Amino acid sequence: MSTFNRFKLTALLAIVFCCGCSVISPWVKPYERQNLADPIMSFDRDAIASRYMNHVYEAREAARGAEGSVGGGCGCN
């Protein structure tokens, strides 16, 4: 699948998720997020360390982008 088509798929999934939020019920309840709230369940626990490592790679490789993400965690509040 070409990169642009992958992008369109991601965007489509995003739209589906946005609109699907009232049709399907969330299958992980807020009170079941114990494991997800654990600090080890972060894509990047310490931003200062991941920023530096991403910089090390980006400075020596041609590839750049798509290193980070948002979300997860306890979902509180």
Add this chain to the structure above:
Amino acid sequence: MDVTRVVGVTRVIRTLLLGMTVGCTHVMAAVLPADRADILYHAFEGGGAEITGPSVLVRKEVADTVSIYGNYYVDMVSSASIDVQATASPYSEERTETSVGIDYLNDKSIFSLSYTNSSEDDYEAQTVSFGISQDFFGDLSTIGLGFSQGNDVVGNNTDDSFSQDTEHRRYNLSLTQILTKSLIASAVFESVIDQGYLNNPYRSVRYHDPSVGRGYSYEAELYPSTRNSDAFSLRALYYLPYRAALKLEYRHFSDSWGIVADSYEARYTHPFTNGWLMEFKYRLYEQSSADFYSDLFDFSEATNFRARDKELSSFGSQTLGLGISYEFKSGFIPLVDKSTLNLYWDHIQFNYDDFRDATSDQLAGEEPLYSFDANVIRLYLSVWY
């Protein structure tokens, strides 16, 4: 990537931005990042280069809905890398980078804005970034959109009158989804568009030159004035029942210079009950060379564009990483809720498939392929308050 595709990308992103601001607001929204301060000592040693320095990051929540942060980072470079050894003399340099950012939490979304300035003798860069992230669907899904604009001024230490501009734009879209009580996955797409002076004023390419003893001569490199790239990554994080985490990550990259790259990473995090934590990482990276890259051109000005930057060559790298972390008992540092001391060591092996060691005595074009190992150290103290 051509103009129509860039337009396509931005159009989809703009649609999503509109959709998100009107808002799907079924439940409570996101949480701002925690208040913390980190002080890091970083060191890179390999391939003849030594780069060390501090990085300090401070983040604080103000007024319940706003979190601000500042980062001060320095690279102190002393370099006799392979390019420097072949064409120039060892040098030392310092680069300072400062960033400030603000995150604003509205019950529906988090809006982020940041400014970064990077400054060294011969390069000045300023970047502004903007992002939105929104939780949907019982907080199981998060969509993020980001845009950043960078403007650089490229200088040349050997020529005071030299000054060129470069512009960078990044667009990214991310989708994070909680799949089960123990599994979370994320897809990110990022597009980068560079325009302006994209090469290095100090770097040269070499070409066959029988009139010279060593068989080759140098001339200036010449790059296109635009570069468009797309990167797509998938990552998953799984919680192991005995309390550990496994992260798997894949990224695919391709750009308008003909470079295609793939990276794969696996990271295992294992906490112990006494406050210690260990982390193991393996990363594999492979890239194919740029269309206009060559280690040794056939003759002078052989092609429209020419590069001999090993970063644009075909190469592979493998990283093995080991990390140890210790969380102090609460109360160890006064006024602070939690503190950790962390040490990470990464060992990277670079192996180039079409970049040769020009310092060797061999005949031009028959020198051994270049390779080197690097060690990266991150030692940092983090406190939460």
Add this chain to the structure above:
Amino acid sequence: MRIRPLLLATLCATAAFFCQAESLSGAAHDFTLKTNQGNNLRLVEQRGNVVLLNFWASWCGPCRQEMPKLDELYQRYQSAGFIVLGVNVETDRTAADNLLKKIPVSFPILYDTDSRVSQSYQIDAMPTSVLIDRNGQMRQLHRGYKPGYEELYRQQIKELLKE
């Protein structure tokens, strides 16, 4: 391309309303749970008192922030017939007990280890507080916690105590 953002906006706006404080009606579902004092506690036995049912977990930051505030409210209005019941939603009570050693509270803590009570109250945010009047009817729902919410709780508790 123009239709899509409009469709998106309409669908999302009608998806479900969002409110941090919501009026409720209907009888509060009865349940019996084990408490941190060792005995069992049944909700229906609290008739005659105003009850604040608080669903919390040790891993939830805002929950931890809220607990001392709820304790203050409990101690203040207990004599007027008010009780806070802290329902811990975790499957294993060890983490909750460890937290209670650091943040002790005087109101009863109940352990909903099989999540049945959380399910029957359709908990969709952490923390959640449900205010129940003296007749066992659900009156107010609060989703999440931000500093300052305890003032709203106080007003609503005082009104319910007057009934």
